[in-house]
Amino acid sequence: MIPQSFEYFRPQSVSEAIALLQEHGDGAKILSGGQSLIPMMKIRLARPEFIIDINRLDLHYIKEEGGFLKIGGLTREADLETSSLIRSKYLIILDTAASIADPQVRNLATVGGNLAHGDPANDHPATMLALEAEIVAVGRRGERVIPIKDFFLSVFTTALEHGEILTEIRVPIPPSGSGGAYLKLERKVGDFATVGVAAQVAVDRAGVCRKAGIGLTNVGATPIKATRAEVFLVGKTMDKRQIDQAGQLAAEEAQPSSDLRGPAEYKIAMVRELTKRALARACERAVR
Amino acid sequence: MATKKRVRVKVNGSDHETEIEPRLLLVHFIREVLTLTGTHVGCDTTNCGACTVLLDGRAVKSCTIFAVQADGCEIRTIEGVATNGKLHPLQEGFKEEHGLQCGFCTPGMIMSACALLEKNPHPSEQDIRWGISGNMCRCTGYQNIVKAVQYAANKMA
Numbered sequence A: 001m002i003p004q005s006f007e008y009f010r011p012q013s014v015s016e017a018i019a020l021l022q023e024h025g026d027g028a029k030i031l032s033g034g035q036s037l038i039p040m041m042k043i044r045l046a047r048p049e050f051i052i053d054i055n056r057l058d059l060h061y062i063k064e065e066g067g068f069l070k071i072g073g074l075t076r077e078a079d080l081e082t083s084s085l086i087r088s089k090y091l092i093i094l095d096t097a098a099s100i101a102d103p104q105v106r107n108l109a110t111v112g113g114n115l116a117h118g119d120p121a122n123d124h125p126a127t128m129l130a131l132e133a134e135i136v137a138v139g140r141r142g143e144r145v146i147p148i149k150d151f152f153l154s155v156f157t158t159a160l161e162h163g164e165i166l167t168e169i170r171v172p173i174p175p176s177g178s179g180g181a182y183l184k185l186e187r188k189v190g191d192f193a194t195v196g197v198a199a200q201v202a203v204d205r206a207g208v209c210r211k212a213g214i215g216l217t218n219v220g221a222t223p224i225k226a227t228r229a230e231v232f233l234v235g236k237t238m239d240k241r242q243i244d245q246a247g248q249l250a251a252e253e254a255q256p257s258s259d260l261r262g263p264a265e266y267k268i269a270m271v272r273e274l275t276k277r278a279l280a281r282a283c284e285r286a287v288r
Numbered sequence B: 001m002a003t004k005k006r007v008r009v010k011v012n013g014s015d016h017e018t019e020i021e022p023r024l025l026l027v028h029f030i031r032e033v034l035t036l037t038g039t040h041v042g043c044d045t046t047n048c049g050a051c052t053v054l055l056d057g058r059a060v061k062s063c064t065i066f067a068v069q070a071d072g073c074e075i076r077t078i079e080g081v082a083t084n085g086k087l088h089p090l091q092e093g094f095k096e097e098h099g100l101q102c103g104f105c106t107p108g109m110i111m112s113a114c115a116l117l118e119k120n121p122h123p124s125e126q127d128i129r130w131g132i133s134g135n136m137c138r139c140t141g142y143q144n145i146v147k148a149v150q151y152a153a154n155k156m157a
Helices: A014-027 A037-042 A077-082 A084-089 A091-099 A103-108 A111-116 A124-131 A227-233 A240-253 A264-287 B026-033 B089-096 B106-119 B125-131 B143-156
Strands: A007-009 A028-031 A050-053 A062-065 A068-072 A134-139 A142-147 A152-154 A165-172 A178-185 A195-203 A209-217 B005-011 B014-020 B052-055 B058-061 B074-076
Touching: A014 A028, A014 A050, A014 A134, A014 A165, A028 A037, A062 A084, A077 A084, A077 A091, A077 A103, A077 A111, A084 A091, A091 A124, A091 A178, A091 A195, A103 B058, A103 B106, A111 A124, A111 A165, A124 A165, A124 A178, A124 A195, A124 A209, A178 A209, A178 A264, A195 A264, A209 A227, A209 A240, A209 A264, A227 A240, A240 A264, B014 B026, B026 B052, B052 B106, B058 B106, B089 B106, B089 B143, B106 B125, B106 B143, B125 B143
Parallel strands: A007 A050, A028 A050, B005 B074
Antiparallel strands: A062 A068, A068 A165, A134 A142, A134 A165, A178 A195, A195 A209, B005 B014, B052 B058, B052 B074
């Protein structure tokens, strides 16, 4: 229950942090909220030799600019919960942040860390897939933008190269008539998802779907974008029959393992059910 | 052996400065270096909340943060809740409403409730239950804990 010994650095700038990552190579790890990393260090599943604490960097912000919602990587989950911008226009993100762990963890946990950690059980990945977000990464060679669909590679592996820091998440501002929801099935409050579904839709005045994004949490080695369900919905009237069918298609794209949270067949059934409910709620919110 | 780091923290209003290993968890710093043993280690898996303290006014699980991260910050533990020997309304509430049995979770519950009432002085029952959802109690079934927080909210209104 005591982490392995490590050297500790607290850089004052992004470039200083990157230089430290370069200098210390594979033995160096970024410390953001620490709510995933520190538990792993306590059981010595993670044994970084160098910890680079980026908590004092100036990366806490939530703002709309240039057609995007821009969220700084160090924005705490609690800040997303209380942000009037998120609460008024991005209910899918509010749903997601509020579903993570508990109030104490949310005071420290960061949205950047939730994405960069690469744990398929984390919640923001599915939501960012549904929103078709972009990840801004800064490294030795400067800044690059990674589309979210290319970001999650495997368990605990993202497209971030060693020496890069996730500084910002950019969400294209959804068109009018948009709504989204994140639903998470968990055994108890604070648990990881048995299954989580993020649904973001844009619906026109005739009730026809113009855009659909669906992300699935913890039913595969990475978060899953349910592309077949998304493509199916575009151009269809968002009624019960189409939503049910979309739920079925999303369930077919899930690849869960059987574990303590349930058998794979159960999780697949829950993907179907939660997708239907998330889509229904997203539509409700779209027409409001 | 890692390079020790100097930390300066204000704990319950008093300044402390010392050198510690980076891997020293905040909960162990509080309990073993500061000898404030009211903050408890319950699960060590970031679940139970018995280790909850206020860090710059925010409730955090002190078993899941390194003490070095708290450099320059203000920490409030259960020992800093009463003022001049007078019980805080929350402490009074836990007494009046029988909000504890073994008492192990109680310091963490009070710290979380403290943070809740500071942000939301008139919480509904739902708000209270949500506010303490990071704290586990094996004894009481939570009912009297909720009543204790309601008692405090009414007293402080």
